Amino acid sequence: MKKSFKYQLNAVAMALALSANAWALTPQDGTPDLSLFIPGSQANDPAFGFLVKNTVVANAVCLDKALPGALSGTSANTDTTTHIYFNYLSGSPTAAINDNYSAIYCYTDDTKIPGLTTGDASNHHKTKLWISRRRLGASYIGLNAVAHPTDASAVLTYLADPTTAGCTAINGSYSTGGSTYQWNYSCSTVSATGTANGITGNIPASAATSDITPDVFYAADNVALPPAGSTLNYAPIQPGQIPTANIHALGGHIIGVPVTLVLRNALQYAEISTGQLPSTCTVGNDTNPDCMPTLTKQQLTSLFTGAVSDWSQFQITATKTLYDLIAAAPTGSGVSAPLDTQVHLCRRENGAGQQVAVLANLLQYPCLGSTAPELATPQSAPYTDVEYATSLGAVDKCLADFNDGTNGWFGTTNPSPYPQPPCSSAVSSCTTKHGNQWALSIQTTERNATNGANYRFIAIDGAAPTGEAAYLGHYPIIGTYALSWNQANVTANQHLALNAIAAYSKLPATIASRNNSLSPQLFGQAGYLSLVDNGFQPPLVWNTSNPTTPYSRLDSGNHPNACVIPTVNSSYGQAQLF
Known part of the structure; x- marks a missing residue:
């Protein structure tokens, strides 16, 4: 289909802007040095560094932040090497969304990921990092790919890398649920390429995000149903299939009705x-x-x-x-x-x-x-x-x-x-x-x-459903959202990167930042809580800058467990009464 002259002119302007920025990291810079493929819930997306409401509220491992309109050609907006990629299902690249697939392409180094060994060894191991997210299928599908990596049901599609995903340099914005999400590249092609875990065509999941810890995904209502006529077997996630040492409870997710x-x-x-x-x-x-x-x-x-x-x-x-x-x-x-x-x-x-x-x-x-x-x-x-x-x-x-x-x-x-x-x-x-x-x-x-x-x-x-009511123990629906992986099935550098993302995502300051920017409901501050179980001291009374709950959900083995009734963490022993 022939593109309009205006569309072609915009594309040329963007190409010139990118060529003027010597530091820009684009698909033309080749395949990434390090890739993370993370299916599952959207709960931790802001901490990965995605743009929401024209800003990056948290940025775990990228050296700089993505900017809205980063391909516009103005020096104020092109002063970044980090770009956001969305997928468009059909029609025009201007119709990209993040409901199913999205990615971040950025530089990182060993100041962001301690111990990193890939990339430029002479410059803090400066590394081209690709973080590819798949929300399609929600929490169980991601956890299943980590828990059952050799099963056919673990074969998932992603934006595989910036060079093969059919990406067009075009700024855009997608609005849904009262928020807007910005992108810099719109991509048409999702795939599952390569060979891993004995399955040809499989990109193995590096980790999975979930709105609640994996321990309750063994029950029938919590296990996805395979498509009609499919031979896929979505199995319950049993204890030990994801090592507890690699299950990182990141925060408390306030879920509403x-x-x-x-x-x-x-x-x-x-x-x-x-x-x-x-x-x-x-x-x-x-x-x-x-x-x-x-x-x-x-x-x-x-x-x-x-x-x-x-x-x-x-x-x-x-x-x-x-x-x-x-x-x-x-x-x-x-x-x-x-x-x-x-x-x-x-x-x-x-x-x-x-x-x-x-x-x-x-x-x-x-x-x-x-x-x-x-x-x-x-x-x-x-x-x-x-x-x-x-x-x-x-x-x-x-x-x-x-x-x-x-x-x-x-x-x-x-x-x-x-x-x-x-x-x-x-x-x-x-x-x-x-x-x-x-x-x-x-x-x-x-x-x-x-x-x-x-x-x-x-x-x-x-x-x-506010942070204060959840902190007080009054509001009941709090999901402990998590980042989980199996160290045996990832590379050493992937493991280091995931640990860095988890550590950053847990911080009270990280959670407070996303709450202040993204969850100021008209009836009060909502969103997320940081966890006393991660070693953070809760405030004696509610404080939006330290949204740490005093209530613990650790089981007898000191592991996060969604079925544990919350009680005041004994290491601190204080909770606001009312």
Whole structure:
């Protein structure tokens, strides 16, 4: 297809800008000296050095930071050797996204990675480093590639390297979930090349990121399902398959329960009307955590399992249900009767880390063994509208469609074997009426900080999903996100690089920086916590510059464990009471 003159002119300008910058590291500089292939959760992406909202809030191992518009030709923006690479699925390179694949190409050296032996030995082992991330398939898929490296299911595609990924030098930005993510190169080609671990065509995973530690990925709901007709065998991750010495708990991930805006307003109205929220609160208040509506852990467990499938099952008085109260609300109250009263659940696919964290912390699955309640499926909860939103972006769009009646997720397709969204075959002729419906899901509190999407987080047992409430031990859904690898299956330099990334990512200052930039929700600071279990001293009272929780989740072997009930770390022995 012939490109426009304007497109060609932009490409020439970018090429000239790159040639003017003698230090620029580009695909023309050849293959990397050191590569890290890291599938799994997005939880640690900011610490790798990716651009979010036009800035790099943390930078573990690159010598300099990526810059938005780094290929624009202005000296202010080209003064960096680090560039961000996104993948575009089809159409124009301007349509790149990071939902599936992304990468960073930068210089590093032994001041960033102590002990590094690759690269230029005369200059601190200055090394061309390629960090390739794969978010497709979420936490389990990444952990599986580390735990079962010789299995066919470990064969994953990535942006293999900057020279073969079909990359175009073009600045761009991708918006999703209330945030924007910038790139400098847009790449068309993903592949799994080479031979490793006995599998031809396999790029071995160097490590995996997960929203919760690997110890609970043995249960059925936490193991991904293979595509229909596939011979792949996604097996449970058993103790010892990833050495505990290489499981690095990086921080506490505050995970929220988002609901459609119309549901948030309905709950807010009901709780104000009945005195559960202060009379000074108004429907639509987004800024005061005291005005945030709440559900209990038991109520949420009932919704997530399908035990409650209709909102009219929740009583307000002996004669009025939640629906009755909202349907009778006067004009101008900020609420109206929903399209229906069915519970609409935008759940994630099996093995999605944030969902696994909700299961462990809220449903205590699989921690209670056979007595633990299980997450709803269309088969187990036929009266709940159970929908599969198979990415963070899909969750945003699923909730938006149920709220607004749009077709951002309706009419799309899910990966096999998960059920398809409504109208997946032809959204233009879809007869499934939707919009103004009460739906809920699972989402990181790092998203929708600007309320750009029409969903809102709710409180649990009166505690808002903020860093302070989590630090106090009031908010219950905290996933210990991790970086895990097997030292026996990586090179010495990869092992050193991963250790450097883990050490940097754990720092309270690193976590505080990303919180301040990315998670300042209108109702309070959300995002992440640093861990007392990593040897950091918690403040005596909540402090955003040292967001270290005093609560420990170490088991009897002194290893992080998602099923351990948090208790005050005995090495410090202090916790703020209220």
